[in-house]
Amino acid sequence: MALVLSAEQQAIANGVRGEGAAMAMRIVAATARLMGAPSLIPIASAHIDGALYHGDSGTLFAEKLALGGGKVAVRATLNVGSLDLTGCSNNRLPTRERGMARRMMDAYRTLGCEPSWTCAPYQAGHRPALGSDVAWGESNAVVFCNSVLGAHTNRYGDFLDIACAISGFAPYYGLHRPENRRATVVFDVSGLDPAFLGSEVAWPILGSLYGREIGDAVGVVAGIAAHPGEDALKAFGAASASAGAVGLFHVAGVTPEAPVLATALHHQPPQAVIKVTAEMIADSRRRLSTAHDMDRIDAVAIGSPHLSIAEFDRLEALIGKRKLKLTLYACTGRHTLAALEKNGRREALEAAGVVIVADTCVVVTPILPDIAGAVLMTNSGKFAHYAPGNTGYGVIYGSMAECVESAVLGRPIFEAAA
Amino acid sequence: MKAEILVAGQPTEAPALVLTAPISFWGGVNPKTGLIADVRHPQHGVSISGKVLCLPGTIGSSSAAAVLLELVSAGLAPAALVLHEPDAILLLGLIVAQEMGHVTPMALRLDRAKFGEFVDTKLAIGSDGSITPS
Numbered sequence: 001m002a003l004v005l006s007a008e009q010q011a012i013a014n015g016v017r018g019e020g021a022a023m024a025m026r027i028v029a030a031t032a033r034l035m036g037a038p039s040l041i042p043i044a045s046a047h048i049d050g051a052l053y054h055g056d057s058g059t060l061f062a063e064k065l066a067l068g069g070g071k072v073a074v075r076a077t078l079n080v081g082s083l084d085l086t087g088c089s090n091n092r093l094p095t096r097e098r099g100m101a102r103r104m105m106d107a108y109r110t111l112g113c114e115p116s117w118t119c120a121p122y123q124a125g126h127r128p129a130l131g132s133d134v135a136w137g138e139s140n141a142v143v144f145c146n147s148v149l150g151a152h153t154n155r156y157g158d159f160l161d162i163a164c165a166i167s168g169f170a171p172y173y174g175l176h177r178p179e180n181r182r183a184t185v186v187f188d189v190s191g192l193d194p195a196f197l198g199s200e201v202a203w204p205i206l207g208s209l210y211g212r213e214i215g216d217a218v219g220v221v222a223g224i225a226a227h228p229g230e231d232a233l234k235a236f237g238a239a240s241a242s243a244g245a246v247g248l249f250h251v252a253g254v255t256p257e258a259p260v261l262a263t264a265l266h267h268q269p270p271q272a273v274i275k276v277t278a279e280m281i282a283d284s285r286r287r288l289s290t291a292h293d294m295d296r297i298d299a300v301a302i303g304s305p306h307l308s309i310a311e312f313d314r315l316e317a318l319i320g321k322r323k324l325k326l327t328l329y330a331c332t333g334r335h336t337l338a339a340l341e342k343n344g345r346r347e348a349l350e351a352a353g354v355v356i357v358a359d360t361c362v363v364v365t366p367i368l369p370d371i372a373g374a375v376l377m378t379n380s381g382k383f384a385h386y387a388p389g390n391t392g393y394g395v396i397y398g399s400m401a402e403c404v405e406s407a408v409l410g411r412p413i414f415e416a417a418a
Numbered sequence: 419m420k421a422e423i424l425v426a427g428q429p430t431e432a433p434a435l436v437l438t439a440p441i442s443f444w445g446g447v448n449p450k451t452g453l454i455a456d457v458r459h460p461q462h463g464v465s466i467s468g469k470v471l472c473l474p475g476t477i478g479s480s481s482a483a484a485v486l487l488e489l490v491s492a493g494l495a496p497a498a499l500v501l502h503e504p505d506a507i508l509l510l511g512l513i514v515a516q517e518m519g520h521v522t523p524m525a526l527r528l529d530r531a532k533f534g535e536f537v538d539t540k541l542a543i544g545s546d547g548s549i550t551p552s
Contacts, residue, residue, distance in 0.1 A: 023517055027510070027513055027517065031506050031510060031513065034504055034509060034513075035504060035506050036504075049481060052481060054449055054481065054485055055449055055450075055484075055487075055488035055491070057487045057488050057515075058484050058487065058488070060518065061487070061514060064517075064518070154506070155507055156507075157482060157510050158481050158482075158483045158510070159483050159487075159510050160506065160507075160510050171506075211477075216475075242442075243477070244477055245475070290458070363445075386445045388456075388457045388458075389446060389455040389456045390455075
């Protein structure tokens with residue numbers, strides 16, 4: 001099916017809104033043709049993952065759009081950059097790269113994007129309406145937006161996210177089409193121990209397993225008795241989207257498109273049912289750790305996706321009045337940092353040995369100390385997935401309680417009091 | 419055999435690299451070296467640069483295109499990409515590279531069941547999407 005552009009869309013491609021918007025429209029149209037989309041649809045908002053520095057070409061791309069007079073046509077929040085502009089944490093990026101990363105962040109501001117610098121924009125006031133079409137990037141933000149908010153987005157990669165935001169349109173295919181949001185696989189957790197399902201490691205471990213099992217299909221989790229809370233769904237989505245190509249999941253009785261199981265299945269029989277067993281959970285948990293030596297850690301990191309205020313409440317309760325022997329990096333957005341700064345909470349955390357990392361995080365830019373053979377402990381399925389490739393650190397996976405006890409005592413501690 | 423052209427680009431002749439597991443370019447491929455950096459990937463440590471890269475699937479981060487653009491501009495890109503199905507997130511890297519004035523490798527679509535024939539072979543990729551062992 002050939003792509004048909006409306007008169008307005010064709011005019012933008014022809015330069016009526018300037019060369020920046022024309023380039024953006026060309027990129028959107030080329031993608032639509034690649035994916036076989038018949039048309040473009042207007043979008044209500046965008047979340048932009050493109051402002052993270054991977055090399056000079058990304059900076060030059062954003063500057064080319066800005067030089068062409070490009071401006072976002074809809075609300076566009078920014079995902080993390082490579083620099084902590086709040087000054088909370090230090091970064092080992094060499095001077096030249098730091099300069100290019102800063103130029104990139106500045107170019108996206110020039111394009112009219114909001115300096116939210118967070119991978120959890122949905123907890124920073126950007127929550128598109130149920131059923132609205134949006135163009136979101138960053139795998140965890142995409143999956144949360146689709147699954148928990150029920151807005152419609154594909155997994156927008158770097159460049160396409162800003163191209164959609166500037167043109168105001170997106171290719172009509174994939175998860176924008178209601179019929180493609182039907183769950184075809186049931187991920188049945190009803191056979192698992194309720195004590196495990198109620199524990200804080202349940203959702204990252206389940207998410208990691210779900211991502212590997214489901215790949216890019218749409219699935220529905222069945223057998224959950226009560227809403228696990230937004231932070232649990234955030235952790236599940238992030239882990240699933242880093243282990244697989246998950247863009248949308250449903251949880252029967254919890255997420256908006258799955259009031260009951262049959263609704264998520266669009267009242268059709270599933271193509272597959274995965275009965276999750278205790279052995280699968282144990283295997284999934286083991287796979288999150290890569291370190292050979294479980295007796296040593298060099299640092300602890302939490303906050304992927306970025307920590308909410310509720311998660312900082314829990315962190316403070318777990319630390320209590322104690323001091324940490326090892327640095328605990330707590331990654332968050334400036335929306336949460338502003339709240340921590342109101343009552344001296346930031347100072348207290350830092351005095352205990354926490355390093356708050358804002359605007360960025362420890363797996364996308366070199367913040368962790370450069371130590372040969374180092375090991376990172378984390379409670380994040382996403383950090384566990386990406387830390388070895390991006391930071392060189394081996395990983396030991398544990399709950400937030402285990403992470404805090406380990407940071408306090410300076411060695412890995414498991415089965416700490418929850 | 420002939421494959422569907424997903425993104426037009428340079429014809430080539432190069433050794434095939436058939437990945438045996440899906441890969442996330444971001445975090446999975448080092449943009450400065452072209453080496454597979456994901457320690458859990460079966461081909462960890464192998465270079466994708468200058469190869470006809472056969473991808474059974476792609477996973478993970480939405481920054482894959484940025485890594486591919488960086489590889490193209492650094493001269494470290496694969497010689498061609500053969501995908502089981504079109505992946506907008508990854509192939510955007512080629513579309514943008516063309517907007518930025520770079521010469522890009524071709525991206526083709528082919529059923530991954532055919533990838534097995536390519537192991538340890540050298541492949542010629544024609545501008546019409548033909549794939550010929552050489």
